[in-house]
Amino acid sequence: MARIVMKFGGTSVADIDRIRNVARHVKREVDAGNEVAVVVSAMAGKTNELVSWTREASAMHDAREYDAVVASGEQVTAGLLAICLQGMGVHARSWQGWQIPIRTDNSHGAARIVDIDGSFLIERFGEGQVAVIAGFQGIGPDNRIATLGRGGSDTSAVAIAAAVKADRCDIYTDVDGVYTTDPRVEPKAKRLSKISFEEMLEMASLGAKVLQVRSVELAMVHKVRTFVRSSFTDPNAPGMDDPINPPGTLICDEEEIVEQQVVTGIAFAKDEAQISLRRVADRPGVSAAIFGPLAEERINVDMIVQNVSEDGTKTDMTFTVPSGDLEKAVKALEKVKGEVGCDAVQSESGLAKISVIGIGMRSHAGVAATAFRALAEKGINIRAITTSEIKISILIDGPYAELAVRTLHGVYGLDK
Amino acid sequence: MARIVMKFGGTSVADIDRIRNVARHVKREVDAGNEVAVVVSAMAGKTNELVSWTREASAMHDAREYDAVVASGEQVTAGLLAICLQGMGVHARSWQGWQIPIRTDNSHGAARIVDIDGSFLIERFGEGQVAVIAGFQGIGPDNRIATLGRGGSDTSAVAIAAAVKADRCDIYTDVDGVYTTDPRVEPKAKRLSKISFEEMLEMASLGAKVLQVRSVELAMVHKVRTFVRSSFTDPNAPGMDDPINPPGTLICDEEEIVEQQVVTGIAFAKDEAQISLRRVADRPGVSAAIFGPLAEERINVDMIVQNVSEDGTKTDMTFTVPSGDLEKAVKALEKVKGEVGCDAVQSESGLAKISVIGIGMRSHAGVAATAFRALAEKGINIRAITTSEIKISILIDGPYAELAVRTLHGVYGLDK
Structure with a gap:
């Protein structure tokens, strides 16, 4: 049994069918006996729609109001995924940033996470409940919703994994891991099974757009083992719940990488x-x-x-x-x-x-x-x-x- | 100077242009020296979209998750109206049910308001700030979002008016008041300038769909003078800010109706x-x-x-x-x-x-x-x-x- 945080981005939750597919991934981990928290982004396109409305409303807008509007996207996805999970017989509930709470600083629109109280979540793990958490958001010192800036859901997931002392943070995305280089340029590129935090930080900041740089920094500081994998594979294909070597790339401490390559x-x-x-x-x-x-x-x-x-x-x-x-x-x-x-x-x-x-x-x-x-x-x-x-x-x-x-x-x- | 709660329904806030028109109505009352709270519904069609997603996710769904999903519609409108108001130079901020808080019972999906703490709002009135409040929602004893059931924004508005001891609750809708009968059946129907709570209760429950029955009951109990008027008139037409006799229908205590008609x-x-x-x-x-x-x-x-x-x-x-x-x-x-x-x-x-x-x-x-x-x-x-x-x-x-x-x-x- 392990404690796992799973994160799904916007394209993975773009409509109800895809949200249902995400639920199958979650159910697989639950069925394997794991304690699970899920972090979700807004449905693809929703954040852009909400952002464009705030711009249309006024060119110069209050970042606190922007946050209240834009954070609603993740709120919707979290509720819908909880409903899908319940429909499959999985005990689940949604959490918004202010409910956990995920405390941020006061930089509305691009806030940083200051503190996460993991006690509620851990208590519910004990009851066998899956936590479905709206990513990208928290609550500021002014008691108002704060968003973490674009791509913030990765950061939410890693921060929550640190707060609940998860064994692993699985980032589900539209690629199946981190490659030695961009396969569109070099078809012989190979998927890395492991990469160190430091190396990933360089890869991420240099355009391998798999993970937000901030989330990798956070994972490095808190030593959160972060696993990048695809959400578009069959949730129940053989080997998907293999805790040792499922398809994907593990971002981890360099000590965990036994056969160190000179160049990664x-x-x-x-x-x-x-x-x-x-x-x-x-x-x-x-x-x-x-x-x-x-x-x-x-x-x-x-x-x-x-x-x-x-x-x-x-x-x-x-x-x-x-x-x-x-x-x-x-x-x-x-x-x-x-x-x-x-x-x-x-x-x-x-x-x-x-x-x-x-x-x-x-x-x-x-x-x-x-x-x-x-x-x-x-x-x-x-x-x-x-x-x-x-x-x-x-x-x-x-x-x-x-x-x-x-x-x-x-x-x-x-x-x- | 008066303290006024203004409520705008879904068709009045259907897009950014209409939200901007609502902002003009609000600015007019602020410019007239009034203390103003605004209650808004979701943009027309949004609630239906959110509800259909919850149904698609699972036929039998947890009402608490339904509430988290569906309440996001009002959250968005409140933020957008606050932004529009700020763009016009009006000091405003949005409030969600859990922030005020509007406390409800635990009947998720069709909750009843138990208590509203008006102290925050009244404090802000003193600072000249307009409160833009997400209607239809509150927070249950389980610390989760609860919605009031369809048409609940009228109820939100009247309950808030009672909590802040407002002089009047203005319900802006797509008709300009309550008529002696349906004008589509009898073109000679006349708009009533006043109607008693008891009479309105009978009219509302019998198909004059101007106001939710629950909101009229609440208005009657708390003696909230409720004014039904159109949001589609020019916000700055002559007489719109006339506190004595603007176009619309005042629902009030029968004692306030001097020339009582036998039949209303x-x-x-x-x-x-x-x-x-x-x-x-x-x-x-x-x-x-x-x-x-x-x-x-x-x-x-x-x-x-x-x-x-x-x-x-x-x-x-x-x-x-x-x-x-x-x-x-x-x-x-x-x-x-x-x-x-x-x-x-x-x-x-x-x-x-x-x-x-x-x-x-x-x-x-x-x-x-x-x-x-x-x-x-x-x-x-x-x-x-x-x-x-x-x-x-x-x-x-x-x-x-x-x-x-x-x-x-x-x-x-x-x-x-």
């Missing part, structure tokens, strides 16, 4: 743009003068490269931003050009960032060299490089992105 | 059916044996007529039921025929019940005689008669319903 996956982000500031005055405070205005415009800056200058007075500064933010970024930088004292703001878009990710890099030398050699052999020019303990990111010209991904995927033996 | 209105119900039990044993307990089974089937029995029997051993018993319930009623009665000891169960459908209503009847003789004479002159046969202190109900053949309504409307001078 290749992530990539297309539509990157590069900005170079030539001959910037090399003095304290100059970085703040450059990146402060970009932060104010909420532009996400990545891959910052600064070279030591020859004479110690001038330096070149290069960094990347998403292509969509390029124009805004250049405009902001032109304003501070004088203050920064640089000759020119140069920019180029249509680039791609390829990242090689693996916790094994920490203890293996030569991982970066292998990548550089492989790309050179294909004639792919490297524009910039940044590295962290478990990641090497390489900036290249956009048209080479797919070739680079396939090359690196092969050179590290990820297709084996 | 003619109500009618078509599609009535008559059931007669011939030669029923005239002994104690026989009525219970007849009407008990009908109550169990939730059949609404009306106009019970029992004649004293000639020899004191047998009697004829006649009563009416809605035509739609006739078959079910006859089936239930056939089962107890032996026990009741009657010769035959006879029935006839396609009848109509016409009711003459007026508080002035109490002190005026001859009101019934006038009706009988007028109908006789038109050749309309009277099948049964029942009377109360303020009402005379007459059962006739269905095809004569409209003629009877117009005849009685004229004979009591209601078209003057």
Whole structure:
């Protein structure tokens, strides 16, 4: 017997038939003797509809009212799933954020969970009751509904798993796990059976849109074993209730991964743009003068490269931003050009960032060299490089992105 | 300055444009210096959609889950109206039943309001804040959302008006008041400027579907002056904020009605059916044996007529039921025929019940005689008669319903 939190996203609960299919997944776990809490999103499309109504009502709206409107989507799904479960003879009830309660801070519209009282839920587990919980929502210190921002249901699920000390948090989604890279780019990509929290964090923030970054951070902090799996498989197919090795990817502590690979996956982000500031005055405070205005415009800056200058007075500064933010970024930088004292703001878009990710890099030398050699052999020019303990990111010209991904995927033996 | 509760039904808040129109009505009252609480229904069609989903999820569903799902409709409207009001510069916030709180009993799906704590709302009135309240819902003793049953928003509004000691409860609807009879039957029908609670109760329960019967009962008990008016008029037309005589009908204590009419209105119900039990044993307990089974089937029995029997051993018993319930009623009665000891169960459908209503009847003789004479002159046969202190109900053949309504409307001078 285990205690499991199961999370289902919007496409998995898009209509009553699909909600009924979700109920079958839940029943399977209950029948296997597990204690189960389920976290649900709004039915696909509902959140967008509610959000568009709030915009239509007034361009500038009170985030607390937005929350009251938008949180209703998850409330509906939770009630409907509880009804479906009861119809199948499963003892279940719905919970809204304010009923548990899931306490958040006061940042309505993008609130953070502060505390979850798991005592009610645990009490009901003891009575054999399944908790069906509206995701994406909690209650703020003002006693009003607060939503966690887009994708917040993943975060709800992991936070609830931590609060009730669940053995596992199963994230059911429209893919059957986390892959070594995007299978649409490299058909030889393999599903990972396990990945460490740190690696997943890099994969998630680099565009492998399986899980919200915040939920992975939370899972890492609270060591919540998180299992990514598909909701569209037959709920009662053989092996689905196998606690050891059902189809999916387990995100867990690195200690739990026995056969550690040097490289776990290749992530990539297309539509990157590069900005170079030539001959910037090399003095304290100059970085703040450059990146402060970009932060104010909420532009996400990545891959910052600064070279030591020859004479110690001038330096070149290069960094990347998403292509969509390029124009805004250049405009902001032109304003501070004088203050920064640089000759020119140069920019180029249509680039791609390829990242090689693996916790094994920490203890293996030569991982970066292998990548550089492989790309050179294909004639792919490297524009910039940044590295962290478990990641090497390489900036290249956009048209080479797919070739680079396939090359690196092969050179590290990820297709084996 | 007055304290006003304003209530808007589903057709008045069917889309954002209409919600914005409602906001203009609210702003008008705020600008006139009034303290305002607004009670809203779900957007037209939303409740039906939510109800159908719960049915689709499971034929037999937990009423507590039904409530969680269905109450979301009012939650959305309340948030959207608050946003529209804020967009017009009106200080407003939404309230859900559990936030106020509106405490109900535990009869989920058709709960009754037990207690409303008006202190929060009154505090906010002092700060100049408009309360936008989700109608139709409260919180049960189990700390879960409870809905009041169909049309419950009228009841919410009147109960809130009582709790905050409002000067008036304005029910905005798709008609501009209560008429002496249905204008579709008698074009000469006049809008009443005032009607007593007791009279309105008779009108409401007899098919003048302007207000829910429960809300009128509640208004009568708490002496809440209730004003029925149209939400589709121009919110800023002249006279709309006239506290003395805006267009609409005031439902109030009879003492407030200076020029009391003998007859206030003619109500009618078509599609009535008559059931007669011939030669029923005239002994104690026989009525219970007849009407008990009908109550169990939730059949609404009306106009019970029992004649004293000639020899004191047998009697004829006649009563009416809605035509739609006739078959079910006859089936239930056939089962107890032996026990009741009657010769035959006879029935006839396609009848109509016409009711003459007026508080002035109490002190005026001859009101019934006038009706009988007028109908006789038109050749309309009277099948049964029942009377109360303020009402005379007459059962006739269905095809004569409209003629009877117009005849009685004229004979009591209601078209003057």
